[in-house]
Amino acid sequence: MNAPIFSLRLLDWYARCGRVLPWRQTTDPYRIWVSEIILQQTRVAQGYDYFLRFVRRFPTVEALARASEDEVMVQWQGLGYYSRARNLHYAARQIVERGAFPSTYDDIRSLKGVGDYTAAAIASLAFGLPCAVVDGNVYRVLSRYFGIDTPIDSTQGKKLFAALAQEMLVASRPADYNQAIMDFGALQCTPKSPSCHACPLADSCQALASGRVGQLPVKGHATRVRDRYFTYVYVRCQGETIVQKRGSGDIWQGLYQVPMHETERPMSLEELRAWLGADGQLTQLCANRLHQLTHQRLHADFYLLEVERKPAIDGEWIKETELGHYAVPRLLEELLARVPSL
Ligand code: SF4
Known part of the structure; x- marks a missing residue:
């Protein structure tokens, strides 16, 4: 079983090569939540300044809850996908009404605009809970390393990768592990031209051994729906x-x-x-x-x-x-x- 090697090498790689980002220097669930929502549809380079401005203007969940929707929208202007900002604002009021930031996966997941990925990210990064994140980076790294060609957008694939991600999680260090695998996908095992020649997992990577790096992960045949007016x-x-x-x-x-x-x-x-x-x-x-x-x-x-x-x-x-x-x-x-x- 390669799990320990895979996970420990990822942690080792992260300690040397992980990104230094402002939302990584904290365990404040509010800041982690804001950063995750911003990064849902925005690249890190663009989201960086927005994050800093947003938390400067609304430093706490209470401050965000007190703001008017117009004020929130002004801070969000230019980021697009404005439903994210509306949901953040709405959920901030939900949190204030409840009296505290939720601290279990299910309670976090129940906030407006929070899906499986974001809930796992907040639960692990802010509260140290053993919840594995699964995003595009995680699908790519796992499918290549383990040589899995089950389509990642199929029901079977989603279940399989969620279970595998959870199995690989180092339960004693969920925050580091989750950030490690996401950074590894973003920096090392990239969609195009991954750095296999300098990869700490190269000697046990199934995709590399079988020459399928460019073919994994597999996506189903879901065609994008086109809007016409x-x-x-x-x-x-x-x-x-x-x-x-x-x-x-x-x-x-x-x-x-x-x-x-x-x-x-x-x-x-x-x-x-x-x-x-x-x-x-x-x-x-x-x-x-x-x-x-x-x-x-x-x-x-x-x-x-x-x-x-x-x-x-x-x-x-x-x-x-x-x-x-x-x-x-x-x-x-x-x-x-x-x-x-x-
Ligand atoms: S060897 Fe290449 S494909 Fe395999 S994990 Fe490393 S970077 Fe990804």
Whole structure:
């Protein structure tokens, strides 16, 4: 069993090569919590200054709880993922109401915005509890060292790696061990070009021995879901409307639609007017109707444009009463049902 060698060598490496970071010089759960939330979606280099500014402005959980949401947001400005700041603020008030910072894994995990990883980090770093963290670095190091090709994003993989991480944890030094394995993944066993030639684990690393360093960890085939924004306009002019036939190379090939414009983000009314190039009465019939496809999430806005004269919009003019003869996607069918007296 390689566990003792693996863990002890990691600790030894950490003592020599670990990063010196401001949130490492403390066991204050508040500071550790703030740093972990900042680092969830932010690189250490960028998060460093934000952390220092944040804890200078709100030095205690009580100070954060007393602040207004606007004040918290000002400190967070530029970091992105603002729900993190809102959750921090909310949880600070939860903590103050409870009377003390929670000190068990389950109580920490119950705070708003705190997941498994963050709860294990706070529990181990602040309270010395034997809770192993599992983040991207940990998946990478464990899968390579032990040569495990179970996809890390599968249910089976998550369980397997969580159990292995816990088994490898040096229970007498959980804080050092957790920081050691995360730093090792961030600095030594990196996603691209890991430093295998100068690695203290090289002589027993399964991935290195079998030439699979570049193939591990394995991820499943989960494809990223793409968001698309469709703005549909039903044009009504003296009993007639416009339909367009969808071309090839995209979803719903060959089906019909009313004039539609796709954008990278929701379209403003001004942009819509500019696109239409037509006067007339514009009424919104539906906003941000979500429609889920396998790898796409569609956001649909739907408008009615009533005009006296036919505008120059691409498509074929047909009688409104004939619309039922044209096959339309299910999403549009549902939207068309909102057009008055159709
Ligand atoms: S030998 Fe390479 S792949 Fe194996 S643990 Fe070390 S850095 Fe990672």
